[in-house]
Amino acid sequence: MNEPYARLKGRFARIATLGEASAMLGWDASAMMPPGGGAARGEQLAVLAGVAHGLLVAPEMAEDLAAATAEGEWDAANLALMRRAHRRATALPESLVEATARANSACEKVWREARAASDFAAVRPFLETVVALQREAAAALSAATGLTPYDALMDGFQPGIGAADVEPIFTAYEAFLADALPRAEEIQASRPAPVRPQGPFATETQRALGRRLSERVGLDYDHARLDESLHPFCGGTPTDVRITTRYVPESFEQAMLGILHETGHALYERGLPAGWARQPVGEASGMATHESQSLIIEMQASRSDAFLSWLGPELHAAFGGDPAPYAPENLARLWRRVERGFIRTEADELTYPAHVILRFRLEQALIGGDLAVADLPGAWAEGMERLLGITPPDDRRGCLQDIHWHDGAFGYFPSYTLGAMAAAQLMAAARAAVPGLDRALARGDFAPLLGWLRARVHGQGSRLGFQDLMRAATGRPLEAADFMEHLRGRYLA
Amino acid sequence: MNEPYARLKGRFARIATLGEASAMLGWDASAMMPPGGGAARGEQLAVLAGVAHGLLVAPEMAEDLAAATAEGEWDAANLALMRRAHRRATALPESLVEATARANSACEKVWREARAASDFAAVRPFLETVVALQREAAAALSAATGLTPYDALMDGFQPGIGAADVEPIFTAYEAFLADALPRAEEIQASRPAPVRPQGPFATETQRALGRRLSERVGLDYDHARLDESLHPFCGGTPTDVRITTRYVPESFEQAMLGILHETGHALYERGLPAGWARQPVGEASGMATHESQSLIIEMQASRSDAFLSWLGPELHAAFGGDPAPYAPENLARLWRRVERGFIRTEADELTYPAHVILRFRLEQALIGGDLAVADLPGAWAEGMERLLGITPPDDRRGCLQDIHWHDGAFGYFPSYTLGAMAAAQLMAAARAAVPGLDRALARGDFAPLLGWLRARVHGQGSRLGFQDLMRAATGRPLEAADFMEHLRGRYLA
Incomplete structure (x- = not known):
């Protein structure tokens, strides 16, 4: 190992360790922190981010990156990822x-107020500023990376995949959906409606069951915690992963399927190559891959006929009452129900991609300058009508529903559906x-x-780009083929 | 404000913010972290400490400290504390x-194993290395500060007080105790023995009561949390303070009095001057002052006749059962019981100082080179015999009982008794x-x-040294006078 590369490994380990500290503080902010701690926490995270950024763009870093050589596949990939991180960090001026x-x-x-009031006009000037700055950032990243501006943004969430990879897949799906959705609805209407298990479901029982299920899937609580937060997520670090959920007494469905989803994310983190911990090549390979791991557990495995046949009696044993709603075939009808809706996060797996395709098209147009922020509500309504045949009655249920754009995240949305498709392809393999x-x-194994x-x-970490990981x-x-095949089996048979 | 001083304020705020991140991660490690997270957490804390140390000893810091001027009492004190922090940080070579x-x-x-096995020989060579390095550090700090070597260590825990301040106070207390202890025992023997409330005491009830009591004392849970840990402590930051306790079903005493103690610490942090947050002058003034604030709540106020007359009925309302043990006079006998024991952390307020005086004398001799580590068990036994008239039957109940020395903390012990005495003096005032x-x-107000x-x-932060704070x-x-007066009233009347 040559000296510049050895030094780089030390510096990147330091940066990653600061990132671990931030991850833990971020988890705490959502799961533990009293409200009065918010201002100080913001400062702490800002200082940690600033220190890490300072280490990444330091002049010594550039010198060592220029001089370093690495032998072997993993080290070569690691060095390439170091160069990538440095290139992206230095591409954007501090101002x-x-x-x-x-x-x-x-x-x-x-946006938080505007969404509640369904008042797009209130957020519009702010979103215009956000979009203008994102265009600027995209241009700077494009110049530094050679990618198109939109791809340069996407690359920040899922390295190694761009609009040209996504476009044909999404187009194929759109055609599939136009035919599949009415057929699925027809089939569904011809079958008995599912019966909801009757609550209330005690939080303690839900928590104990959720933990037991996640252990069953493979999560080891010597290296994990399960807590509560308003918006469920998976945080923490590979040896100390923190998942959260939210319990409501009327239904256990949200918490339990949510825990299975976050468990999929957690197992990915737990399974990253320990020998490459705190090196770029040892990290998760991107948001699409991450989503594939949560969805392969939640959607592919946990909602499969096979697992539901085990899960039904387990649920009934935990909650008691009338056994009928816990029959596997009823659970299947309950948790595989197709419905044209306005809200992405409530969508079923058949219509979910339509929500993503809409956003993918619109955010490309916003970044490309082909769509003005002022025209977003109209373009949104048109897109929903075309994709799902429904028109949102207001912007709260339209372009105001997601935080992403309003927090400056452009290029993220495709990850959800790429993850769902990757999950199906990986499950088939x-x-x-x-x-x-x-x-x-x-x-239940x-x-x-x-x-x-x-x-x-x-165990592959970030050794391979997204497409090479899928190929291997x-x-x-x-x-899109395996995903469509999976949907055909579940909704059209 | 001149420019070098303005820059210093920014840098010290950054250092303090990193310290906040460490404090939160330390709390998490004790109260939340799964066991498998320990190794990574150690790395995270080490990197944060390293970054903060690097900022403190950076060349720009020395230049600005030399050039800075500050007007006004608070700014002048702040600058002096910055210089002190820099002097101590640069005094010790990195090696x-x-x-x-x-x-x-x-x-x-x-030590953890050695204590369990009462095997001093096992830890002896390790402790010898620790002591040798502490002597070296004390010499280096002494050269940089002009304090004696032992005082230079003490100064790290409670700035502004040294052995010469402590010695006459401890000598006076020793004389007082020789007379007071047998008299207190005699009076106690002549009175009815206290009756213990009968458990079990449900953890949920203890937790709710502990929280209510701490709120009653003044803790605001918009800026605080109460959790559990093996060793109770107060951590976190001034706007987000985290206290912990430990619940056992047999007795609520430990958890409840422990919560009152940590609440005292927490209120000190909460009450630090917000306008000087993240500046040295805005921090707590030292460990002795901190202990005075926990003990004034736990020992002075919460075990006073006045408060017990309110607390007794509250406790009975919470736990139910026979009301007799909750009578205020019974609680007073129960929680103000004198006993010659071997273990410091279990000692009553009358004999506790003897445990500290023993350690204060021994650690001075260890650092001064007048006592070899090999002779520690014998010197300990002699000291206990002289101070309390009892001889520990083994080293587990002797010189192996405390973590402090085995973790390199010399000069800390006096803070406990200085805090107890300061609490009495502050309460009288x-x-x-x-x-x-x-x-x-x-x-209950x-x-x-x-x-x-x-x-x-x-609200004084670190504006004044310990003695000036007491004077003001x-x-x-x-x-020692007010403390002795307090004890006379409680144990000799």
């Missing part, structure tokens, strides 16, 4: 970084490679699936 | 800091200054006491 942080924060604050995978799920994911995805694991780059 | 951290950590690890203070406590403490202690608040430097 732009600061203006962006201020504008995002101001817009996000106004796992089923083909691992005999008895579904028989194991029918015993995730070990065969988890073993395959650890080897093919988690499934033999093909990402396609 | 010594690293060797000390390694030796302390190794010794502490061995508060009683004289605030009419109706005890009548308020008899209504801490507001008059807290108001006085906020003005005279909390009570008219005199610290003396």
